[in-house]
Amino acid sequence: MNDENAVMSTADRLIYMANQIARNVAVMGQDEAAAMVEDHIRSFWDPMMRRQIVALAAERPDALSPIAAAAVGRIAVHCR
Amino acid sequence: MTFTRETDHGTPPAIATGKSVTLTIDGAQVTMPEGTSIMRAASLTGCSIPKLCATDNVESFGSCRLCLVEVEGRAGYPASCTTPVADGMIVRTQTERLKQLRRGVMELYISDHPLDCLTCPANGDCELQEQAGAVGLREVRYGYDGATNMGQAKDQSNPYFDFDPSKCIVCSRCVRACDEVQGTFALTIEGRGFDSKVSPSQGQDFLSSECVSCGACVQACPTATLTEKKVVEIGTPDRAVVTTCAYCGVGCTFRAEMRGEELVRMVPWKEGKANRGHSCVKGRFAWGYAQHQDRILKPMIRSSVTEPWREVSWDEAIAYTASEFRRIQAQYGARSVGGITSSRCTNEETFLVQKLIRQGFGNNNVDTCARVCHSPTGYGLKTTFGTSAGTQDFDSVMKSDVILVIGANPTDGHPVFGSRMKQRLRQGAKLIVIDPRRIDLVKSPHIEAAHHLPLRPGTNVAMMTALAHVIVTEKLYDEAFIRERCDWDEFEDWAAFVSQPSRSPEAVEPLTGVKAQDARAAARLYATGGNGAIYYGLGVTEHSQGSSTVMAIANLAMATGNVGREGVGVNPLRGQNNVQGSCDMGSFPHEFSGYRHVSDDAVRGLFERKWGVTLDAEPGLRIPNMLDAATEGSFKGLFIQGEDILQSDPNTHHVAAGLAAMECVVVQDLFLNETANYAHIFLPGSTFLEKDGTFTNAERRIQMVRKVMAPLNGYADWEIVQLVAQAVGLDWSYTHPSEIMDEIAELTPTFAGVHYARLEAEGSLQWPANEAAPHGTPTMHIDGFVRGKGKFVVTDYVPTDEKTGPRFPLLLTTGRILSHYNVGAQTRRTANTAWHPEDRLEIHPADAENRGIKDGDWVALRSRAGETALRALITERVAPGVVYTTFHHPDTQANVITTDYSDWATNCPEYKVTAVQVALSNGPSHWQEGYAEHSRLSRRIVPLEAAE
């Protein structure tokens, strides 16, 4: 979010959400945290959001933090 | 149902000692708990002793002297209200001598009382009148020319009740109710002797006194001195129906006292286990919105939000709703529609809405307003304890020794429980308040927090971890409890984490702004002060780390062994009347009723068999994601029951954009709320007075809501949902909400024992209520945590991205005020506006001075998200650098300011932290004026006749 545009785009929001979850569980260490983020996204995100984040991870490889990226990577495997 | 007053035993029950004594009252042998008054003992055995100053919700006082009795072997005539029973005592309550004395006293009373019984509003409902008859008073020999307290002016300042001092008998019941029950101490007796007078504050009128208008005094008054204006206007009631309040999560039960079809007054029900006969200004008085002229009673539709509304028949509205949703699903796919359940509606109604979405629309796109309040509670407590709910009942607080309140303001937000807590504090329990604001509990008459930790908004996790640091490093934890009840390895991991020097109070002091020594003292007190209970509210959950804070709280309770018995626990103070229930009923997009994940095949199978459809195994969209999807173009239809997301959800621009992008928004509500400005179909809702059902309060207590009058709009809300369901082709055929509850019980193990017959018999039930707990569960996790071992979760402090800077140097936090509820849709339509006619911005004198702001000035409040304007209130309640406001008035639109940052785990919005700037302004902002115009246009209605 920047000062001029108060509303995040959906893509930005999904990336923000994934990274935010990752930041909050990062203290568990990379592997456990990635598993935790994966589990969280599976449990609480609707399928379309999951597909979008997988697509976003591919489009904008630097947007996701390493933990988030790892988690999304694992989701991608199951996402057809 | 005929009208009878609740039995008044005169004095409260004795404090249980386990011992009992046997005595003789009027020849009958009775056994009573030790410490019971003779008056109460007599009343319990069916023998009524005259009384005026005694009533059983305040301590005995012994002033009226009507209740004198004879006790064999004792000189004189002891007052039965102040004399406890004793073994072998022989009491006579009705002798000629006693009659003579009582008549003598009554003659004195009546010698200073008007003789206008026939025209008095309390005629027939007056204890003085009743007792005068009971003692056989036939004449008053003192004359009419003596000194008198009659002829004093009436005080009609309070919008709900009148004070007529001429009728006062100075029994002090009002004063004592204000002190003992409500804990406000707004009343006193002024002067002494014959000149003694009841005085609000310093002989002022009620409205300008310290009175908070809870009405306890009115309820306590035995005469017409304090009388509801409605009683004056309508007359005394002729029947009563017990029902449950539709305001906050305390869940007060009331006797709705009716005269014919008119509601005369709401009298808190003494048997009510949540409120124990008390209430607040909202529940007791602010129900006028139910008959307010703004209420919409006819269904309306329109094809575009720029058009005026067109009133239509119910048939047309329902058919149109069904056809629109079917059309959208056909055009955009099954997942293009969803619904929002209401935390103000009944369990049964909520259950039906989510059933409509899951069964009828075939997806899981259902969410509820708990998303924006206590979703982190659900997540955090489920993760740590295994149940998404508070651990205690409200009575538990009376056994607490240390009460820790964090991010809650019970005296404003949960006033009846706040009064309960104050009672316990006055008994000597210690209080710790963790809150950026100096809330009333920090210091108010007879209450003073042992520690107030005025932390900077957004630093809850750091604060709670610092407390844990002290408890762990000073070895104040309860090792035996942890070893027995929790996973020790997880505890060790957690202990190692919180013990890091960087987590200490000293290390986080620059961050939290809380002095390390205060934090240490508070931690020691909580850990070592006896039964420690934590109560928290939205100040915990509405943060980007809301879930972490909930888990940090749970960690603290487990570490100190403060879970699993009375007097302790982790207690979320739920905002709305049925927010607990709406969550229980499966309102979240990822779970069915009873908090079971939609991906669980066994659970889903159960529902599929019952409902005869295949259900979606994937979680649905949360509210903000629905709005996102709408802006993206994939989400097109939303059914909203009893919520006003435009006003209550964060970042109004975002909500408005999402709603505007949809093709069909259905709003089912009492009023044309703000969200309805973006709606295409309006289905008029019914009030809690007009339907049967149940609400579940913050203590998991399921209570009956009973219909006291026919729905003005024609249908109860559950019937409307059923009509829509039938129109979309579902075979629903409920004839009464009890059948819906039967279905809930069948499908939900924690509700297995909940049926209307059981609720009628028990009065209420706290879930889990099933075979294992046939009478419900007041205290949870007694023999072990629901999830097995209690789970310590490492909660790292991740600061919010919402940061102050040169452009936005202040932190805005938001909250509630006593006289208003939520977005004010109900309370703004009552006389409660007398106390809080507008939202104000609280600002510290230093910050105000820097900006040249004086008390009452219009100020512009700007954040990255938007700008609004309101008037300033200069106060030291807020710390420098922090500003505060409420969001009860749509004109203010505080949520124009709030951002769409949210809790990492649940997306609960970060209402409590917004970086803002405040500057003098001339009046409402451009946006506010534009919105007002939009609202006006959007609320145009073409009546049914004209439309045809």
Place this chain on the structure above:
Amino acid sequence: MKRVYVSRDMASVALGADEIARTLAQAGCDVVRTGSRGLFSIEPLVEVEMPEGRIGYGPVGAADVGKILDGTHPHRLGDVGALPFFASQQRFTFARCGITDPLSLEDYAAHGGWRGLDAARAAAPQQVVDIVKASGLRGRGGAGFPTGIKWQTVLDAPDGPRFIVCNADEGDSGTFADRMLMEGDPYCLIEGMAIAAHAVGASRGYIYIRSEYPFAIDTMRAAIDRAAGRIAPFVIEVRAGAGAYVCGEETALLDSIEGKRGQVRAKPPLPALKGLFGKPTVINNVLSLAAVPFILAEGAQAYADVGFGRSRGTMPVQLAGNVKHGGLYEVGFGITLGELVNDIGGGTESGRPVRAVQVGGPLGAYFPPSMFHLPFDYEAFAQAGGLIGHAGITVFDDTADMAQMARFAMEFCAVESCGKCTPCRIGSTRGVEVMDRIIAARDAAPVAAEGAAGGYLGEALHSRAPSRIDTGIEAQTALLRDLCDTMKFGSLCALGGFTPYPVLSALDHFPEDFGAPAPIEQAAE
């Protein structure tokens, strides 16, 4: 330099003692200010120290100083202690009062002070309580409850803080013993409280003194400062009242100390179990506590040897009102009312016949001389429809209008009612009104009482309508008796409960003042 003694007692000062003391000091005397000896007909009194002892002169004025100092003043009394008024007393409690410098610790010790406390502290608390029990000491505030039993209750209360509270809210007209003791021998009270504190394990005490006693407040505060070390770790604090007679009632007094409206609490709980700040509390009158040092120093028996029936020890009787030799007279129980009024007091000051005496303050009964045979004893007075109270005797001569005195009793109750209970709150005001009707009817030409109109429904409904009221003497007297019955048995505390004593005793003994025929015969003698 000549040593002279002049009382600093408030009564002495009111009579001009300060001026005399100033003049004596200007004349080069070493002026020692003492308490009052207790006989006000000889005050202002100056005692001059002579080789043969203290020689008193009184009453004297500042102009008399020269003649006093040269020994030629006609009001030379010689050894004051030898005057019959003093010689016939048994001064256990007031032994030092009037003799010593009230604030001199040396004086106090030299005159037997602290022996009681030392004896108490050498004994176990239970032993001290037992000694007080054995002495037969009963509460001197009026109720006469055995002091030792009260202490035992507090001693036996569960562990925790406890308090000693001294009731020095001496509001009864005709009484001034508390004031005199506090002004004249404050250490005696302090010692008594310290003994009580040792007996029940209290560490803090309060003396609640009415604000009408500024001298007593100042003297006690000064004395407490000086004696702090002697009684440590026990601590005493003075609290001043604020103009409320009802605070002499022990529970109202506790509420007043706690900073509340001085309203009477319902009992139970007893203050001994739940008193000040809800803690076990010994609450005793000044005279009860001040009697204790003697009992501990001289032994229970020495105290119990004196007295009458169940009333043991001495009582500092106060002779007041229209009496020739007014003052304080400490004597064993059992002396008759007549001896006190006529023999000790010397009859009225006006020289007219005694018409009535009120014993025990504004709540005490009026007795006619026909009852002067009554022995001063709790039980005897109770039986005669009166009370000893705080042992004040107010003498009235034959000009007294007893109906007006009955009216005043109601008026006083109305002025001082705390307003909590109905019989007192409304009854006292109605009592004044009824008395006004009786007096008006009495003073009017005697007419037959108006009958009630009766018969009309309206009047039945409005029984308070003036025409319905029977304002005749008989009806109003009957109403007065009914009202007194309601107040006596219905009131929460003694203020409303005992106000009927002066009213009914006046009515019973002096019916002629109430418009009724005089009693047929003056009984006795």
Place this chain on the structure above:
Amino acid sequence: MHSLENPREDATLIRLEAADALIAQWTRRHGAARDQLLPLLHMLQEEMGFVDDALVAPIAAAFNLSRADVHGVVTFYHDFRRVPAGRHVVKICRAESCQARGGAAIEAAAAERLGVAMGGTRRDGQVTLEAVYCLGLCAVGPNALVDGRPVARVDVGRLDAIAREIAA
């Protein structure tokens, strides 16, 4: 729910500030437990002459009591004045022992000599005449308290002297 928001005169404001300082000083020395309320009220009356209604709010705040609570206490005790007294205060005892010695006549004479009814303050503010119920000088009445100084055996001559003193 509302606080008193009457615009205050400057003089009142100055008095309030003085009172705030006195209250703060008192609570620093004696604490703010409720049992210090009567001593504080005595001190304020001593220092300021009366307990202004406007002082109730700061007192209540200092003791953590409601204003109602403090108001109830102030109005219960007859000692506490809510309005200023005259420059001199004469109290005449009305109790029985003084009545037995001719007190009623003295009460009437005092009212006449001082030019003010019992319980009132003279129009010129020079003197307040009040009843008192017993000063404990019961053998030497009728008694009076003149600006705190006890005077016994009050007769018409003494009343004249008192009247002269007050006029001075």
